[in-house]
Amino acid sequence: MQTKDREPGNTPARENVQEKGSDVKYRLASAMGECMKTSPVEAITVREITNRCGVSRQTFYRNFLDKYDLINWYFDKLLTRSFDQMGKGRTITESLILKFNYIREERLFFTAAFRNDDQNNLREHDFAMIFAFYRNLIREKTGEFPAPAMEEVLEMYCWAQIYRTVKWVLGGMRMSSRELAQVMVNAMPQPVERLFRALNILE
Numbered sequence: 001m002q003t004k005d006r007e008p009g010n011t012p013a014r015e016n017v018q019e020k021g022s023d024v025k026y027r028l029a030s031a032m033g034e035c036m037k038t039s040p041v042e043a044i045t046v047r048e049i050t051n052r053c054g055v056s057r058q059t060f061y062r063n064f065l066d067k068y069d070l071i072n073w074y075f076d077k078l079l080t081r082s083f084d085q086m087g088k089g090r091t092i093t094e095s096l097i098l099k100f101n102y103i104r105e106e107r108l109f110f111t112a113a114f115r116n117d118d119q120n121n122l123r124e125h126d127f128a129m130i131f132a133f134y135r136n137l138i139r140e141k142t143g144e145f146p147a148p149a150m151e152e153v154l155e156m157y158c159w160a161q162i163y164r165t166v167k168w169v170l171g172g173m174r175m176s177s178r179e180l181a182q183v184m185v186n187a188m189p190q191p192v193e194r195l196f197r198a199l200n201i202l203e
Contacts, residue, residue, distance in 0.1 A: 025063050027053050029074040032067065036112040041067065071113045072125040078102045079129050091203050092196060093181050100168075100177035107173060114166045123162055131158045141199045153189050160187060 031053035035044045044067060050060050064070045082098035103110045113122040134154055139145045146154060161184055168180055175183070185202070196202035 024055065024059060025070075025073060027055070028060060028063065028070055032070055032074075033106070033109045037108055041071070041112055041116040042118055068116075068118065068121065071122055074109075075113070075122055075125060076129060078106075079126075079133070083133055092201050093185050093203060096181035096184055097177045100165075100180050103165075103169060104173055104177060107169070111169055114169045123166055126165070127158055127162045130161060131155060134158065137201070138195070138199070146195070150191060150195065153191050157187075157189055157192055 028049060031049045032044070034052055035048055039048075046057055046060055046067060049067065049070075050057050064073065079099065082102060083095045110122075116122065131154065135145055135151070145151070164180070164184065164187075168175060188196070188202075193202065
């Protein structure tokens, strides 16, 4: 199986440790996901993760700073998969739907991750990733980062996205991915909406 197809929950528990770094990272994410089924994030230790994965602590720390870095890395992969084609035919709505579908597929993993409020938690990381993504996309399409006033509005909108995403995840994901994506789009501030329409990333 190719690396890109590996997800927490469906990777082999033990393999030869002499493998590519990305394979090890996906295996560690899979082990973390298994630990999350029975323990809150704050109670999980690196030793538990490595024992379940069948690798050494040294291998873990060669790849991640700590367990939160591991969670954030996996989320980065998810976010990249859902947003990397935005502006190249895929709209914000479509990208949000993909993001929420991926979260739903790994609902146990991300429910536990979003429930955690420790330092370097996923909520703050999600905000940083989305905000940076939008800023960089605007720069790519216009040649410059958004003006300070626009950045303020964009920052508030990104925090609102995170709040609504966490509420959806911790509330049992009753709303469909498409419905939630539409809520996000409908809540978009007018300055951001006008800019995104001008950039042809919002239908």
